[in-house]
Amino acid sequence: MNITVCIGSGCHVKGSRGIINILQGYIAENEAKIEIKLKACFCQGHCTEGVVVKFNEEIVTNITKDNIIDELEKRLDI
Ligand code: FES
Secondary structure, eight states: OEEEEEOSHHHHHTTHHHHHHHHHHHHHHHTTTOOOEEEEESOOSOGGGOSOEEETTEEEOSOOTTTHHHHHHHTSOO
């Protein structure tokens, strides 16, 4: 799975750096069973609904450090 976290200014203010840190930790812990490519991107045009994260091509808004892992695991076959 490709995960892309928006690091545009709107999402940065809402905590995209923290989301990336959590994802990096999750990937490190689970790299034996899942393959995730983590990337960053600039503004996706949903700044008022940040943090914006793309799971493959699916854009998901209102991601926080409290829901990122749930949103990820919903989309993984584990
Ligand atoms: S800054 Fe993330 S959608 Fe605009």
